[in-house]
Each structure stands twice: as C-alpha cells, then as structure tokens.
Amino acid sequence: MKILHKAICMIACLLCLKEINAQTITQNKTGIHSGFYYSFWSDGTSGIASITLKPNGRYSTQWKNIGNFTAGKGWATGKENRVIRFSGKFNGGDNGYLALYGWTKDSLIEYYVVENYGNWVPPGATSLGSFTSDNGTYNIYKTERVNQPSIIGNTTFYQYWSVRTTKRTSGTITFANHVAAWKSKGMYLGKTWDYQIMETEGYKSTGYSDITVSEGTLKK
Numbered sequence: 001m002k003i004l005h006k007a008i009c010m011i012a013c014l015l016c017l018k019e020i021n022a023q024t025i026t027q028n029k030t031g032i033h034s035g036f037y038y039s040f041w042s043d044g045t046s047g048i049a050s051i052t053l054k055p056n057g058r059y060s061t062q063w064k065n066i067g068n069f070t071a072g073k074g075w076a077t078g079k080e081n082r083v084i085r086f087s088g089k090f091n092g093g094d095n096g097y098l099a100l101y102g103w104t105k106d107s108l109i110e111y112y113v114v115e116n117y118g119n120w121v122p123p124g125a126t127s128l129g130s131f132t133s134d135n136g137t138y139n140i141y142k143t144e145r146v147n148q149p150s151i152i153g154n155t156t157f158y159q160y161w162s163v164r165t166t167k168r169t170s171g172t173i174t175f176a177n178h179v180a181a182w183k184s185k186g187m188y189l190g191k192t193w194d195y196q197i198m199e200t201e202g203y204k205s206t207g208y209s210d211i212t213v214s215e216g217t218l219k220k
Contacts, residue, residue: 049202059210070200083215108155115164
C-alpha cells in the first residue's frame, strides 16, 4: 500500500509540474517557453482569444467571435531549409487556419504554408500555379497588404502563400520546397529572417486548436 501511495503521489506531482509549466496568454506578447519561441497577437477589435503554452512545442488556442488573431510556437529565427513536424487537433470554424507562418525583412515579407483551414480557403485570390511537396498539392498565391500591421508597424508589404488542397492536422513541412516554388514565380523572401512558427489564426470566427510542433531533418 505504501508503494502504491508513493506512486500515486509521484504521478500527482508530475501532473502538477505540467500544470505549473502551462501558461495562458490573452494579450499581445512574444517570448520563449519550454525552449520554443512563441507569439500571440490580436487586433483587439472584437471577441476573445487565448493561447495556452504547454511543455516543449505544444500549445492550444481558443477564440470566439474574434476580429483577427494569430498565435503559435516555433523559432525566434526562421530558416529556409527547416523541416517542421506538427500534429494535433484543429477546428478553424468559418474562417481560421493552421499554418507555418513567419516574416523576413529586407524585403519585408509575410509568408504562410497553410495546412488546414475552416470553411473559407485563404487567401481568396487567383492561384499562380501549384506544386507537390510532402505527399500533397499546394496552390501558390501572392497578395499585397497596404498600410496594414506588420512586425515593423503599419506599412505596405507582400504576403506569400502555399495552400494545401487536402487538409491535414499532422505531418511534415519541408519548407525549402515552398521557398523554391515561390522563387519559380519570382517571389523572393527577404535577406533577414525573423520568427517562424506553427500558428493558429482566426479571422471573424470561432474555433480552437491543440498543436505540437518540432523540428525534423532534411531527407538525403
């Protein structure tokens, strides 16, 4: 009985430590949690949204009637040849998506590799073509944002998109393949890499996610 009691106490302590390590954020913030960079941003126009930071590369989000928010975990500095592994649950509602997301500077570019989405297919523009990667087909898009929020304040910049035609909530993203496909369309990322995360984003919608991200290795 004493051994069983000790085992139960140890399990309870481990669960407590996991709960202590969790952190819920509802205000715009970036930082490092459990070895991973995280970002949470909301335009604050309506609704509520949160990210709960969990051990290692895991996070969960909830949003309700949100204006626009984006949140996730990944790396403070992106790179062209990173391989990203992700898994979990995602419900994008009317308009949300799960994507590898990041920025470059010089030139200022916001980029998305969209793996899952709600009822609306982002970004709602005419495709520039398609390519295959990681056992799926992606459509390429380029959009312009005029005087809109960015990592350097309100300004004008381009968005690059790869949107998977078959939705998934787990798998591998070989980012170099997307960079090469964009380059083939004359779409070049900037020289300086900013953050790169596996994000959940919601726009005028309600939804949730529970995602774990990690870094893989390039296949030879």
